[in-house]
Structure formats: C-alpha cells, structure tokens
Amino acid sequence: MLSGMDPSEPAGDFDALFRRAFVAEVAKKSGLLWIVYADAWHPVWHVWHEDAVCVVAGGDEQPLPGIRDEREVVLDLRAKSTRAQVARVSASVEEISPDHPEWEEVTAVLAADRLNLFEADEAVARWARECVVVRLRPMELLSSPGHLDDRAQREQPLESPARTVRSRPFALHRQRRAPRLSGSSEA
DSSP states (O other): OOTTOOTTSOTTOHHHHHHHHHHHHHHHHOSOEEEEETTEEEEEOOEEOSSSEEEEESTTSBOOTTGGGOSEEEEEEEOTTTOOEEEEEEEEEEEEOTTSTTHHHHHHHHHHHOTTOTTGGGHHHHHHHHOEEEEEEEEEEEEOTTOOOTTTTOOOOOOOSOSOOSOOOOOOOOOOOOOOOTTOOOO
C-alpha cells in the first residue's frame, strides 16, 4: 500500500491515521462515487465495508465494463450534500467471487444497503450468476480539500447548436390581483 493508507501500518503516524479516517468518512457518507479507469468515469452506488469500497456491477446492476481486468482505479469521492469533489484516491481492485471466503459477508452488507432491490431474496444468487462483486481498497490519497487541481471539473462544454444566441425576451413581472368578491353591493 502507498502513502500511509495501509490499515496494518503502525498507528504512530498521525497523518496516515488522518488520511485513512478522512477517506473512510467521505466514502461512508456519500451515496455515490465515481470510479475512473480506462479514460472513463463510472458513477456507482457502493458500500464502505472493512476499510474498502464494495461494488456490484454487471447484469441488471450498474455497468462497469472490464473492471475485472483492472488492477488499480481512481475513486472520485464527492460530498453528499453539494456533490462537490472532496478527494481522489487510488485503489486496488480485488474481485470477490462466490468461492471467496468473504463472499457471504460482503454480499450480505451489499444486499442490506441496496435501495430498491429487485427480488431481495434472490439478489445474492443473481449476483453470483450474472454480476461481479469487487472490493476497491484505497491505497494513496491523490488530492484532498485545499489540494485539488485548479482545473478539476472545469472542462469546456462541447459545442452545440442547441443554445440561446440572443438574450431573453423582455417580460414584466406578474402582479397578483385581489380576487373579486361576488355579491358586493354599493350603498
């Protein structure tokens, strides 16, 4: 593991403890993160379990094409409330197959946390047949608040004919009128 993200390292290094705790807290609280590999960004729901991000992909779940072939990916962690980028972390990829000793534990946590799970009783069996379960273990904190790249999330939009060329038309603000009361009589 790189740069003090290894949970088995000595607890004497405060910076390493802080980095691990920071990544864990952001990953636990965010309902969505982005996995970046092969020059593509993939938004995924996930579960933070045992110091790692666990994800189900393929089948009727979220698409992560070729994730089995990746050795390392980048996790883009975002704030839950503002969706602003909070940190970027490199992570190792480990496939959790049905014959893996931790399959039952990891899939139980994933099934419990999955919103709107279709046929919840059969989900784990369906995942074993159709999907891949991966554990993404953080290795190195690439960027954090105060150290984010100035160009982060500032890409120029693509040119498109679907845009407003002129300014918006002039319009007066709407005024509410008092309702007319029926049966009013003059004295």
